[in-house]
Amino acid sequence: MSIKHADGGTGKPRSPIAVANESSRDTLKHGAESRFMHGLATEEFEEENYIGEYSLGEDGRVWIKDDRAESGHLVLHAERMGLVRPLFRFNRFIYVYGVNPEAPAPILGAVMFLSDGERIHQCIWEHDGREAFFPRKVEAENLKKA
Known part of the structure; x- marks a missing residue:
């Protein structure tokens, strides 16, 4: 049985995305590891x-x-x-x-x-x-x- 993912992918793990911020490079994860990180990565506070x-x-x-x-x-x-x-x-x-x-x-x-x-x-x-x-x-x- 083959599983086709909504994004058309093969189901193979994607590599993390490296994002540079003002202090260093952070790594954003995919899937369950990213559930809480979306808010942290997008919050704009001064x-x-x-x-x-x-x-x-x-x-x-x-x-x-x-x-x-x-x-x-x-x-x-x-x-x-x-x-x-x-x-x-x-x-x-x-x-x-x-x-x-x-x-x-x-x-x-x-x-x-x-x-x-x-x-x-x-x-x-x-x-x-x-x-x-x-x-x-x-x-x-x-x-x-x-």
């Missing part, structure tokens, strides 16, 4: 989308502020730790901060921004290799209610 308040619930708040006009960076303000650090872009969704505020290395922490496909709604904030937090973005309409 730094403005990351700016705002993020809630840690009872553990406080985190802000990403825009200081690009002065320092050229987004700035992390972590209420819980009293931490204020400029963020250095690692790639499209990941920013790092260093032990010394003037340099990204040695790395003290990282912030990875997550989307639901339409907007940035959460981030993963890892600090000092020991703690990870998952603050959710507070939307403008929720800020008006508070």
Whole structure:
């Protein structure tokens, strides 16, 4: 029995596609391996989308502020730790901060921004290799209610 695929192919595995982005070369896969990657490869977000308040619930708040006009960076303000650090872009969704505020290395922490496909709604904030937090973005309409 022969199976004919919708694309007219023979059913032989296709080779992955190499795509260049601003940080390096990524490989996009086909089939089941690509189910979650479509959104990552096509999302178009700018730094403005990351700016705002993020809630840690009872553990406080985190802000990403825009200081690009002065320092050229987004700035992390972590209420819980009293931490204020400029963020250095690692790639499209990941920013790092260093032990010394003037340099990204040695790395003290990282912030990875997550989307639901339409907007940035959460981030993963890892600090000092020991703690990870998952603050959710507070939307403008929720800020008006508070």
